[in-house]
Amino acid sequence: MVVSEHLTAPTEFAGHNRISTQALTSVAKVAAAEVLAVTPSQVRVVWNDDAGSLALSISAPMGAPSLSEIRRSPGRIAQSGGSILARATAAKAQILEQVEHLSGSALSRVDIRISHLSVRADGRVL
Template sequence: MSSTAPAVRGQQLSGHNRISTQALTSLAKAAAAQFLGVEPDDVRADWTDDDGLLALSLVAPISMPPLSAVVQDPSSVDKTGGSMWDRTVRAKAGILAAVAELSGSGLSRVDIRITGAKISEGGRVQ
């Protein structure tokens, strides 16, 4: 089977590739939503320059099990990934890695401000 398309694997082509701020923001919101267990629309993302790298600032709620479930079974906090603090610390590293990998952009840091808790009814918090 033959193809008329030029082979570009391993070749560098002239031109520019640009990823818009809107695309980076959508990616950051999706990554944050996955790690925090909320919807992407619940996340606000802002970018700043940090000595040539991108610094990502996120504002979002975090999903948590209902208090009644925690009272009945205190170990349910461990089953959901730990405390809000522990989950947020892990989310920062995961979000940084995911956004850098998928966008090819250099990120210096991810700052997260948790604005509230989204109570997850039933099921396991992601």
């Protein structure tokens, strides 16, 4: 005769989960790099206190096709996400969503400063 026990895990566990600033910074750098089409090493991240909430400030370049590529293929602007301003505005929401999803932390806002454009001669976004 086989006896089986059905064990259920408690819905709540005692203790705390903490994510270090370094881990949050790494998550934010990778999320921003993916959205802005650059490498994580090009992204600077600063965390700020926003009246008790967590605010993220990012300074990074943005990947973009070259002007000669845009002249050859004007539709490339729409393919890359629109103007620099439109892409930066959309990037805020995308980065906030990704960082919150991956870290479980709630952010009050994301501020982005585009430092320069990172352009490749072959027209590909980095």
